[in-house]
Amino acid sequence: MTTKMMSYLQALGNFDRARILAYLAKHEGETADQISRQLNYPKATIYKYLRELENVKLIRSEQKNRKKQYFVIPFAIKISHETLDEAIYEAEPTYLQVVRERYGGEKLDEIRQLAKDLKSGKTTSTLRQAASKIGVEYYELMIALDELGIL
Amino acid sequence: MSKILVPDSSSLIFVDRRGKLDLLKNTINKDFEVCIPPAIARELIEDSQKLAEKIHPLYPSVAKNLLESSSRFKKAVEVWIEIRPIDYIRYSEAMDKARIRLRKFDKKWEHSVKKGNAELIALCVQLIDNGDEVLALLEDENLKRVLNEITENVKTLSIKEFLPGV
Numbered sequence: 001m002t003t004k005m006m007s008y009l010q011a012l013g014n015f016d017r018a019r020i021l022a023y024l025a026k027h028e029g030e031t032a033d034q035i036s037r038q039l040n041y042p043k044a045t046i047y048k049y050l051r052e053l054e055n056v057k058l059i060r061s062e063q064k065n066r067k068k069q070y071f072v073i074p075f076a077i078k079i080s081h082e083t084l085d086e087a088i089y090e091a092e093p094t095y096l097q098v099v100r101e102r103y104g105g106e107k108l109d110e111i112r113q114l115a116k117d118l119k120s121g122k123t124t125s126t127l128r129q130a131a132s133k134i135g136v137e138y139y140e141l142m143i144a145l146d147e148l149g150i151l
Numbered sequence: 152m153s154k155i156l157v158p159d160s161s162s163l164i165f166v167d168r169r170g171k172l173d174l175l176k177n178t179i180n181k182d183f184e185v186c187i188p189p190a191i192a193r194e195l196i197e198d199s200q201k202l203a204e205k206i207h208p209l210y211p212s213v214a215k216n217l218l219e220s221s222s223r224f225k226k227a228v229e230v231w232i233e234i235r236p237i238d239y240i241r242y243s244e245a246m247d248k249a250r251i252r253l254r255k256f257d258k259k260w261e262h263s264v265k266k267g268n269a270e271l272i273a274l275c276v277q278l279i280d281n282g283d284e285v286l287a288l289l290e291d292e293n294l295k296r297v298l299n300e301i302t303e304n305v306k307t308l309s310i311k312e313f314l315p316g317v
Contacts, residue, residue, distance in 0.1 A: 098210050118292075126253060127161060127291045128265035138267070139198045139217075142164045151165045151290055151310075 007056040008077055016041070017049045021058060021072060029062075029069040095143040103136060110134045111141065115148045155278050156183040158288035159271055160194045162310040163187075165290065167220055171317050176231050178314060183286070186235040186278065187228075188270035195224040237273050245276040245301065252297045272298050275305045288313055 012018045023039055024030065030038075036046040050070060053059045058075060061068045100108045114130055117123045125133060131141040145151050156179055166175050179185060187195075203217035228234055239246070249272040253265075271287070275298060278285045285305045289295045295307045310317065
């Protein structure tokens with residue numbers, strides 16, 4: 001629940017995303033085109049923000065007549081000094097997140113692939129060589145593999 | 152003749168991340184001495200510290216965990232894990248042999264073989280030659296294979312086999 005709160009706060013911490021959400025709360029079922037026109041944002045920006053809001057489950061979409069309509073998922077956030085502290089503690093990043101943000105999603109995919117290969121006994125290099133091949137440090141590969149349940 | 156445990160960094164990282172470094176220490180205390188080569192010590196202490204410094208501005212809590220881990224390893228090598236230097240002159244042949252065999256995995260030149268791998272193998276060979284009984288803790292199957300190709304006298308186990316329930 002608390003990590004959910006953090007993702008809500010992160011999503012709503014951006015004024016544009018919060019504005020889109022507020023607009024959708026009053027205009028249920030609108031399409032990205034309609035929102036883009038009404039709020040005067042470029043379509044690409046609207047799609048990006050809608051995707052982010054959908055990812056954290058603040059909105060949902062439905063396909064109707066080849067058009068995607070968006071709806072707000074009701075939510076409520078209760079913040080106090082205690083719950084915020086708890087939320088931050090719970091949302092502490094895992095090392096996999098650090099890898100994604102430090103090197104990008106591709107490296108994370110390579111690590112996940114390595115994890116799969118290790119599980120099925122298909123690896124063709126030692127772990128130190130694998131780290132160097134992927135381009136991450138050996139120590140962080142060990143932590144990432146541990147988080148993936150491989151060590 | 153001593154019974155010596157040679158853990159790879161992966162095994163020690165695994166144990167430390169579960170807060171069980173002391174359990175490992177207490178389990179082996181009576182039966183084994185614990186030795187690691189200098190390259191493994193560098194990975195555990197210096198590399199984790201450098202990594203923490205790099206990521207600190209963006210991920211202070213993760214960096215803090217890394218630094219704490221680095222300090223625990225530093226303390227461990229002061230108290231119960233011995234950093235055993237490799238006799239590079241006497242064991243250059245064993246190191247070369249290890250490098251050549253490790254190279255086959257990546258089709259790279261021997262000099263690109265990671266130091267931790269080669270030193271761990273060389274230390275095991277050195278200890279066997281000294282007449283010690285050696286148990287290597289390895290999570291890396293390919294490294295285990297190369298070690299077994301080079302010497303049949305080293306027993307190998309994964310950390311979960313050595314410390315079930317960790």
